[in-house]
Amino acid sequence: MTKIIAVHSYKGGTGKTSMSLNLAASFAKAGKKVCVFDLDFRAPSLFAILKAQNVEYWLNDYLNNSCEINSALIDMNSRIPGDGKFYACLANPSTEAIRDISSKDRKWEMRALGRLLALRESLLRDQKFDYLVFDTSPGLQYSSINAIVAADFVVVATTGDRSDVDGTKRMLAELYNLFEKKTGLVLNKVLDTSATSRKTEMSAKIKSEYQVPLLGIVPCFCEVLRAEGNFIFVQDKPDHPFTKIIAEMAKKIENNEVN
Ligand SMILES: Nc1ncnc2c1ncn2[C@@H]1O[C@H](COP(=O)(O)OP(=O)(O)OP(=O)(O)O)[C@@H](O)[C@H]1O
Ligand SMILES: [Mg+2]
Secondary structure: OOOEEEEEOOOOOOOHHHHHHHHHHHHHHOOOEEEEEEEOOOOOOHHHHOOOOOOOOOHHHHHOOOOOHHHHOEEOOOOOOOOOEEEEEOOOOOHHHHHHHHOOOHHHHHHHHHHHHOHHHHHHHHOOOOEEEEEEOOOOOHHHHHHHHHOOEEEEEEOOOHHHHHHHHHHHHHHHOOOOOEEEEEEEEEOOOHHHHOHHHHHHHHHHHHOOOEEEEEEOOHHHHHOOOOOOHHHHOOOOHHHHHHHHHHHHHHOOOOO
16 A cells, blocks of 8 residues: 655755645545655755745754654645545754764665664554655655655656756666656646547556656646745646646556556
């Protein structure tokens, strides 16, 4: 069963953060207990998007063994009212913290992986979270590899950009296969909007080209770009097509229909 979802990509700017946040919010809106994690320690962004205030402990502190996970969970229920539960666990955006985590050695990263794996017990088993969603750094950062190892399912975001396509293919072949992870590809910022109506055809094409299932096709929406991270789309724009596409992806993951 999929419980931990990592959202990753080869290149930057493919929509990982938008997707992580909106997928998590979509689950919460559907009544689930969810936490979104910012594992992009080099360029934290959820802190700003969620306008978190007075954060006492960060995900950095949990991974550093300086606090328990509960101290680093931030209650964000006010953002997604309803039956669900919505939490965030944030990366510390201070320059000092970014420099600190960038200088960690292999041994520290191995211990950090252990701390991530322990969330299965503390959050999923004991506190009955339904989903943990990991937003990651692009490429082969240690923290991203740890997120992939700890996840049940990897959402791989890609755009049509040639360098992105080639790099994504290499990563699929070498990284996700290595860890035998279930993966679903999301083609994001698609300019050819007829692609969304040619889903079956696109799905077959993607499967033969990337050898992975297609989770979704997301058009490039000016409204998403223009929002500049100022709101959570699935909550604040419930009728927007972006919201509907994200909800479909969440459903597919939940029902194990990505194949
Ligand atoms: N489908 C879309 N249509 C239009 N703009 C989008 C879409 N998806 C994401 N964006 C925009 O693209 C930019 C990058 O998105 P986002 O920050 O989610 O990517 P990212 O992969 O997390 O980037 P990074 O690798 O830098 O962390 C943001 O301004 C976001 O609003
Ligand atoms: Mg990001």
